[in-house]
Amino acid sequence: MAEQTQxxxxxxxxxxxxxFGVAHKxxxxxxxxxxxxxxxxKKSWEGGNEFAGxxxxxxxxISKERRQQIDNRVEKRQEQVKDLRSDxxxxxxxxxxxxxxxxxxxxxxxxxxDIQDLSKQINALNRKVDKVRKEQQERAVA
Numbered sequence: 001m002a003e004q005t006q007x008x009x010x011x012x013x014x015x016x017x018x019x020f021g022v023a024h025k026x027x028x029x030x031x032x033x034x035x036x037x038x039x040x041x042k043k044s045w046e047g048g049n050e051f052a053g054x055x056x057x058x059x060x061x062i063s064k065e066r067r068q069q070i071d072n073r074v075e076k077r078q079e080q081v082k083d084l085r086s087d088x089x090x091x092x093x094x095x096x097x098x099x100x101x102x103x104x105x106x107x108x109x110x111x112x113x114d115i116q117d118l119s120k121q122i123n124a125l126n127r128k129v130d131k132v133r134k135e136q137q138e139r140a141v142a
Contacts, residue, residue, distance in 0.1 A: 101111060110118070 104111060
C-alpha cells in the first residue's frame, strides 16, 4: 500500500507539474501575445501617425489647388462683370444722349454743335463787319 500511495503521490505530482507546466506555458504564450500585440499597435500607431501626416499634407495640397482654381474662376467672373458693366454703361449713356437730343430737338432747343456752328458763323460775320467798317472809315477819311 505504501508503494501504491507513493506511486499515486508521484503520479499526482507529475500531473500537478504538467498542469502547472501547461499553465506556465499558457501564461508565457499570453504574455508573448500581449507583447506582440503591443509592438504591433505601437508600429501601427507610429505608422498611423505617419499615414495621417501624409493624409494631412495631401489634404492641404488639394485645398490649396482648389482654392487657387476658385480664385481664378472668381477673377474671370469679375473681369466679365467689369466688361459687361462697361458695355452697359456705354449703351445706357448712348441711349440717354439719343433720348435727350431727341427731346431737345422736339422743343427746338439747339444742341452744343449747333451753338458752336452758330458761334463760328457769328465770328465770321463780325470779321466781315469789321472789315467793311474799316473800309468805310478809310473812304470817309480820304
